[in-house]
Amino acid sequence: MAGRWRNGDPSASISGMDNWKNGVTVVRAASLAGKGRATAFDFAGTGGQKTWIGTVTMQPGANTGMHHHQKHEVAIHVVRGRSEIRWGERLEFAAEIGAGDFVYFAPYVPHQERNLCDRETVEFLVVRSGNEAFVTRLEAEPVERQETVF
Secondary structure (H helix, E strand, C coil): CCCCEHHHCHHHECCCHHHHHCCEEEECHHHCCCCCCCCCCCCCCCCCCCCEEEEEEECCCCECCCEECCCCCEEEEEEECEEEEEECCCCCEEEEEECCCEEEECCCCCEEEEECCCCCCEEEEEEECCCCCCCEECCCCCCCCCEECC
């Protein structure tokens, strides 16, 4: 994922829209099944000294609003439920995810998580490359129709 933006800054984008489209990676549960120990994402970090691990529960029908996590990489694992991840400058890309799936967010990628069910919660296990609580809320008019990314 390194080298996507010059100096980690999306304003110095090399290829514009492709940076947003390629700024999220979905790993399906089926691709990891039966492997015992399986790596969804391999982070070459600093020994885990600046890593945050926790859970996020989203109520039925809820969404996080458009945001990014500044310089931090974020990975989520869907423990329970169904969600849609939208991302891009105007949330123009989308992927539906469910229990067992993993999602990786590159630094500065605008995104939103949505609970697709109106009766059940969605539970995520979250790993963030920094332990600061950086969330930058964004105001933009989302596109009416997202490009579905598998």
